[in-house]
Amino acid sequence: xxxxxxxxxxxxxxxxxxxxxxxxxxxxxxxxxxxxxxxxxxxxxxxxxxxxxxxxxxxxxxxxxxxxxxxxxxxxxxxxxxxxxxxxxxxxxxxxxxxxxxxxxxxxxxxxxxxxxxxxxxxxxxxxxxxxxxxxxxxxxxxxxxxxxxxxxxxxxxxxxxxxxxxxxxxxxxxxxxxxxxxxx
Numbered sequence: 253x254x255x256x257x258x259x260x261x262x263x264x265x266x267x268x269x270x271x272x273x274x275x276x277x278x279x280x281x282x283x284x285x286x287x288x289x290x291x292x293x294x295x296x297x298x299x300x301x302x303x304x305x306x307x308x309x310x311x312x313x314x315x316x317x318x319x320x321x322x323x324x325x326x327x328x329x330x331x332x333x334x335x336x337x338x339x340x341x342x343x344x345x346x347x348x349x350x351x352x353x354x355x356x357x358x359x360x361x362x363x364x365x366x367x368x369x370x371x372x373x374x375x376x377x378x379x380x381x382x383x384x385x386x387x388x389x390x391x392x393x394x395x396x397x398x399x400x401x402x403x404x405x406x407x408x409x410x411x412x413x414x415x416x417x418x419x420x421x422x423x424x425x426x427x428x429x430x431x432x433x434x435x436x437x
Contacts, residue, residue, distance in 0.1 A: 262405075265395055269382040269406050277379045278410065281335075282417040284361055284377050285310070288333035292358075294320040294349055295337035298404045303337040306411035312433060313418055320349060330357040338362065339383065339403040341369020350374040363407055381406045 285291055291310055295303035303319070310317040318325040320334070328334060334353040336346050341364040350371050353360050362375035365383055372378050383403030384394040395402040 261396055265397070265402055266405060266409065269402060270409070272382040273410065274380065277377070278414060278417070280377050281361060281363075281379050282414050282421070284333055284359060285315070285335075285414065285418060286421060288359065289329070289331035290316040290318065290326070290333070292318045292320055292325070292328055292332060292334045292353075293337070294334065294346055296343050296345055298400065299337040299339060299407060302404055302407040302411065303335065305408060306335070306337075306415075309412070309415045310418075313415065313422065328353055328356050328358050332356075332358040333361060334358055335361040335363065336371055336375075337364075337407050338369075338371055339365045339381075339400045341366045341371040343371070347371060347374075363410065365403055379410065381410060 291307075293303040293307045293310075294300070307317045307319050332353075334349065336350060338346050341362060347370050350360050350362075351374060354374055359377070360371075360375045361377040361379070362369075362371045363379045363381055364372050365381060366372055367378045367380050381403055382394075383400065383406055
């Protein structure tokens, strides 16, 4: 069982990482989501799980949202927004998605460690998240956590912060959003 000291160290890392975020990038992401025809999310591994959680909350807001790769995902078109969560910005399965979205004249948003990455370079909106690449986490004083944990945690927290911005803009409460919650469970 983790000690309180370990949990405190992780929370301290998250607080320090939060201080490094660009408010302008978060505002731009929220505005892009609001103005998109439909929103598509993608990610691989644990980052993909965080993006799926984001898609669920966007659905709770009443937005037309899809997870790339699901059988019920529609085709992307002009005016839509593809949001990709990728620490490296070089994930081999995600780069072609960004390229395809650009060719279809959809907007691309990247939530990544590296604005200079391939996906970052293809994106219209880049939210640079703090953290360490999964192959170098633990080497530097950036994080005590393994692999990409700090990035993945920040990805989820940033996505939740964007949801709060969108709720405020739409004047929605958590209770109002509950009306879109699954009811066949």
